[in-house]
Amino acid sequence: MIHYIEALVPDRPPLLKRMEEEARKEFIPIIQLPSIQFLRVLLQLHRPKRILEVGTAIGYSAIWFANAVPDCDIVTLEISEEMVNRARKNIEEANLSDRITVIHRDACEGLEIDKPFDLVFIDAAKGQYMKFFNHYVPHLRTGGLLICDNVLLHGMVVDSIVPRRKRTMTNRLRVFNRFLAEHPALETSFVPIGDGIALCIKREGI
Numbered sequence: 712m713i714h715y716i717e718a719l720v721p722d723r724p725p726l727l728k729r730m731e732e733e734a735r736k737e738f739i740p741i742i743q744l745p746s747i748q749f750l751r752v753l754l755q756l757h758r759p760k761r762i763l764e765v766g767t768a769i770g771y772s773a774i775w776f777a778n779a780v781p782d783c784d785i786v787t788l789e790i791s792e793e794m795v796n797r798a799r800k801n802i803e804e805a806n807l808s809d810r811i812t813v814i815h816r817d818a819c820e821g822l823e824i825d826k827p828f829d830l831v832f833i834d835a836a837k838g839q840y841m842k843f844f845n846h847y848v849p850h851l852r853t854g855g856l857l858i859c860d861n862v863l864l865h866g867m868v869v870d871s872i873v874p875r876r877k878r879t880m881t882n883r884l885r886v887f888n889r890f891l892a893e894h895p896a897l898e899t900s901f902v903p904i905g906d907g908i909a910l911c912i913k914r915e916g917i
């Protein structure tokens with residue numbers, strides 16, 4: 712079914728297609744096509760002006776976001792220096808360096824933030840989602856969107872048998888998903904698209 716849905720995603724600029732190819736060849740885990748097309752529609756409904764992304768990789772999702780909402784600015788955090796350099800190059804090639812700021816940083820350390828964000832997108836180390844939430848969701852405005860990718864972890868969060876080396880990450884994601892579902896200041900929906908997306912609207916009180 713995934714190939715069918717992928718084939719229905721509208722054509723992309725050559726740069727994005729080249730990045731998809733690079734990611735496929737080099738096993739760089741960028742967001743899946745059906746998921747990013749879903750977020751593109753969502754962003755056009757929500758029209759965020761300020762986006763914070765946790766986990767840049769080569770800048771693929773940041774470029775999609777910037778193309779989806781032409782008047783938004785994006786701050787994106789990335790721990791790997793190599794990825795930061797590649798992302799900056801791609802963003803420059805897309806003529807988006809004035810709207811996408813790539814910060815070389817371990818997102819677990821937090822960031823000084825002076826203005827609230829309209830959307831926070833979490834897509835970095837899966838075992839650290841709770842830390843990212845605690846650092847960045849307080850800087851999401853009331854009515855803003857929190858989007859977390861990979862929350863189903865290839866179905867492992869629902870499976871009873873999980874490979875040993877994936878157990879800690881899987882258990883942490885299970886705890887995180889339950890935390891989102893039960894949080895009194897969030898309205899959350901788990902969408903089984905791509906690798907699983909948690910979509911939350913923030914109410915008063917975080």
Ligand SMILES: C[S@@+](CC[C@H](N)C(=O)[O-])C[C@H]1O[C@@H](n2cnc3c(N)ncnc32)[C@H](O)[C@@H]1O
Pocket residue numbers: 740741742765766767768769770771772773788789790791794816817818819834835836839
């Ligand atoms: C799934 S990839 C991001 C994909 C990107 N959002 C996209 O779809 O194009 C996750 C990225 O998060 C980065 N990362 C992992 N842990 C991190 C941390 N603690 N702080 C910042 N970046 C981190 C990884 O180096 C990797 O490049």
